[in-house]
Amino acid sequence: MNVVLADQIQHKIDFKTKPTGALGMLEKLAFQIAQIQQTLTPELKKPHIIVFAASHGIAAHAVSAYPAEVTAQMVLNFLNGGAAINVFTRQHGIALLVVDAGVNYDFGKNEKLIDAKVGFGTNNILTSPAMSAIECDACLQRGREIVGDVRATGCNVIGFGEMGIGNTSSAALMMSKLLDLPLEDCVGKGTGLSDEQMSAKLAILHQAMQNHADLDNNPLRVLQTFGGFEIAMMCGAMLEAADRGMVVLVDGFIASVAYLTAFRMHAKISQHAVFCHESSEKGHEILLRSLNATPILRLGMRLGEGTGCAVAYPVLQSAVAFLNEMASFESAGVSNKVA
Numbered sequence: 001m002n003v004v005l006a007d008q009i010q011h012k013i014d015f016k017t018k019p020t021g022a023l024g025m026l027e028k029l030a031f032q033i034a035q036i037q038q039t040l041t042p043e044l045k046k047p048h049i050i051v052f053a054a055s056h057g058i059a060a061h062a063v064s065a066y067p068a069e070v071t072a073q074m075v076l077n078f079l080n081g082g083a084a085i086n087v088f089t090r091q092h093g094i095a096l097l098v099v100d101a102g103v104n105y106d107f108g109k110n111e112k113l114i115d116a117k118v119g120f121g122t123n124n125i126l127t128s129p130a131m132s133a134i135e136c137d138a139c140l141q142r143g144r145e146i147v148g149d150v151r152a153t154g155c156n157v158i159g160f161g162e163m164g165i166g167n168t169s170s171a172a173l174m175m176s177k178l179l180d181l182p183l184e185d186c187v188g189k190g191t192g193l194s195d196e197q198m199s200a201k202l203a204i205l206h207q208a209m210q211n212h213a214d215l216d217n218n219p220l221r222v223l224q225t226f227g228g229f230e231i232a233m234m235c236g237a238m239l240e241a242a243d244r245g246m247v248v249l250v251d252g253f254i255a256s257v258a259y260l261t262a263f264r265m266h267a268k269i270s271q272h273a274v275f276c277h278e279s280s281e282k283g284h285e286i287l288l289r290s291l292n293a294t295p296i297l298r299l300g301m302r303l304g305e306g307t308g309c310a311v312a313y314p315v316l317q318s319a320v321a322f323l324n325e326m327a328s329f330e331s332a333g334v335s336n337k338v339a
């Protein structure tokens with residue numbers, strides 16, 4: 001760490017015309033973004049959100065309140081501009097990219113969709129590993145390449161979203177294994193299961209855990225065994241974004257599990273991560289706490305798609321704006337003597 005620059009950034013924040021610390025979390029964000037960019041005058045350039053979509057074999061077991069076909073239908077909705085993430089990215093001037101990481105549907109040629117198809121969905125993780133080591137590696141690699149292409153456009157702030165019916169099941173199993181926590185702490189209602197359906201989901205995931213009893217907590221093996229193509233691609237994408245010095249916006253429960261996996265691979269990613277919101281999906285609060293992460297927003301959202309990143313983005317803009325534009329005590333002739 002460049003200690004001199006870190007001191008200068010903190011000094012610049014502290015000498016703005018406000019009581020020390022009065023901009024709260026905006027100050028922490030401003031410091032972090034300035035540190036990431038190694039400058040006293042950070043800028044957020046060409047923000048992007050990438051939504052990765054994939055199908056899940058486990059969806060055949062009624063672990064979601066919605067049918068598996070919704071994954072492909074929502075991809076078409078993203079392409080037509082009608083989903084929540086389309087609305088919020090449009091609202092805030094964020095570019096949106098949609099990636100077919102492995103949806104069980106043939107979208108044909110569509111120039112609006114990035115084709116990174118690794119397959120037509122993961123295996124059923126109740127009985128088999130989600131994917132082969134080769135597929136897992138391909139996902140990480142494709143995620144990295146897509147971010148490389150986005151970085152080349154001048155983007156320095158990027159968020160990731162996902163779409164994949166059944167993926168809260170994948171994420172819960174991964175979280176339980178990586179953090180060595182009981183499944184009860186990690187499994188939630190996802191798209192909105194009833195209490196009864198939730199008990200059935202928990203029973204299936206206990207069975208899945210038992211069927212993979214010899215799995216250790218190696219992040220790559222956990223990803224391969226329980227992950228989804230979209231979760232693995234997000235993981236590679238987050239790693240690349242950090243490697244390239246970008247600000248990484250972390251969305252809800254599933255994105256945070258992808259982040260946890262990436263963090264276990266390369267802890268350095270934490271310097272780049274901004275936790276945008278706390279999802280109301282059970283497990284997210286515990287996961288954020290275990291990461292020592294303070295989310296920007298707590299709106300009771302539980303959607304995914306990167307929506308938390310899009311809604312939190314203006315807060316990052318405010319953080320950068322105060323650091324660049326606000327007067328200092330000296331420039332404004334305001335006394336900074338504490339009475």
Ligand SMILES: Cc1cc2ncn([C@H]3O[C@H](COP(=O)(O)O)[C@@H](O)[C@H]3O)c2cc1C
Nearest residue numbers: 064066162163164165166167168190191304
């Ligand atoms: C219409 C619709 C739009 C969505 N957008 C995101 N998700 C979210 O819900 C899914 C995870 O929940 P579960 O594990 O219960 O299936 C993921 O696709 C996630 O992105 C959606 C779900 C639905 C139904």
Ligand SMILES: O=C(O)c1cccnc1
Nearest residue numbers: 252253254279302303304
């Ligand atoms: O927080 C999330 O990412 C989430 C929660 C429920 C359903 N889908 C996504």
